[in-house]
Amino acid sequence: MLRHVTGTRYVTPLREGGSLPGLVEADDLGTYVVKFRGAGQGPKTLVAEVVAGELARRLDLPVPRLVVIDIDPVIARAEPDQEVQELLAASGGTNLGLDFLPGALGFDPVAHPVDPELASRVLWLDAYLENVDRSWRNPNLLVWHRQPWLIDHGASIYFHHNWPRAAAAVRRPFRADDHVLAPFATRLAEADAEFATRVTADLLAEVLAMVPEDWLVGPDFESAQAARAAYRDHLTDRVADTSAWLPQVAAA
Template structure:
């Protein structure tokens, strides 16, 4: 499982995000950006965060630490915003936390050129998980101490929003025309040669084991085990035919 911490103080909402994430202090003295299960996207966004984020980490890409944040709504009792209060009340239990990177800046593709190898590996990863949220309009990249960090993967794996049709779109082509790193991704073939052989059943099982059962059992399947198997089979089938979806 992911590390589990208890929220001890709700600090402030981050109104840049559509799901109204918030900064929360944990019982381990850490500070986290928390995405709440009671937000509009629901638990599936949290599943996508864990699966994509922890897969990226195992492929050598920089992702802030992810944790499961246990939330008692009482921690937000001093929050004056009624919308936030309702969100916190609807999110009691396990939520998704990402290590807060203080002072990090939003990525600017002009001010921060990216090495061709890293840019290409990010692009291959995004193509595999069908990340529709890495455009120049919304890069979901941070620069912290001069290094690039990948954040916000809740919009990946969007096949899981319609499981009856998931098999029909397993080899769907990835559109990369507005990918923010496209100008720097000049080594896609080499990146694919590195990443694709590592997309194995064992790796996917390892990542899917990190997702809390309660997020998986809340929709579509009779059990968390059945959900994990469906995710693994879909992603393995996609990995088996990279020529169908990999940008060239």
Template sequence: MSGVLRQVTALRYVTPLREGGSLPGVVEADDLGTYVVKFRGAGQGPKALVAEVISGELARRLGLPVPELAVVHLDPIVARAEPDEEVQELIKASAGANLGMDFLPGSLGYDPVAHPVDPVLASKVIAFDAFVENVDRSWRNPNLLMWHNALWLIDHGATLYFHHNWPRAEAVVHRPYKWDDHVLKPYATALATEGPALAARLTPELIAEVLALVPDEWLDDDGDRDAYLNHLTRRAEQPEAWLP
């Protein structure tokens, strides 16, 4: 698997997606692709982009369906035709590398009643969410899409929330996962087998491979790659602490 994310340049800002608190936008790029872009200048800052890459690419390597990610390079001139002043300011504050996710045209938000999920897949998703401490997979905010009758995982910016307080990260490395309101809980009947199987694949080599994909400019002095590798590797070593 490639050691870098796809690199593209934004050509046109199409429309904002106001469902997201960080005001992501649909952007056309120079590879003829269309991406949902999360901007580094949004309120969550670059840490949300770091979480998107680490969790999204880790999920992909664990066999979970995640739209392709890319680094979208943005020149603020893209904002010149945008009438919304809030969007203009966001784009101007986001010059450089941003996070893009392949746009899935015609996709629908996940409805747990209308879309039953295979027990194995549901169990794998919950085990993965437990490892990365995903707080955004509830019935209120599933962050799941249905596209071509298949389930897709999106929006991982709220995972890895230990990195918002590095001095305390050591104390929470084995924190249990709260999954009472996880949207896929009713379907996760294979968790007893799929959870440990997924945890066994969380090797230091796999985690390091994913960390290598994060652009240097999104990392800060406290949260360098070694700090993430140490925390995530130690968490992976004790799945009994975090698996539901």
């Protein structure tokens, strides 16, 4: 499981994100960008964040540390924004926190060229998890200590928004036309050769075990065990045939 902390002060909303994440201080003296379960697509977005973020970490890609952060809506009393108050009221309990990277810059593909190996590995993971939200319009990358960091993976694994049709998406091709790192990803074949063997059913089970149970139980699954098995089986089937979905951008 992810480490648990408790939110102690709501600092400010971050209006760059469509789901209105916020900056929150916690009892471990850390500051986190919090994605709230009461926003947008609800807990499924948080599940996607954990699966993508923790899988990226195990594949040695740079992602901020993730925590489960308990939120008491009472911390919004000093917040004058009615929208924020309503969001926090709907988000009592467990939410997702990403370690705040102070001084980080927004990624600019012109000002911040990316190493081809790293770009290819990121594109491979985004293609595998069907992350459609790393475009040149919205890179979802930060530059911190001169290194790109991957953030905002809530749009990944979007098959889980329609489980009855999830099987039809196992071999769905990924379009990289808009991907911000596609021009740099000239070593995609090498990334595929490495990651296709590293992403195993056991690794996926390890990552899925980190998702809190109450984010998994709902209309689709009566138990967290059944939900984890369904995610693991889908993602295991997808990695078994990378040629079906891997984009062809190496020669670009």
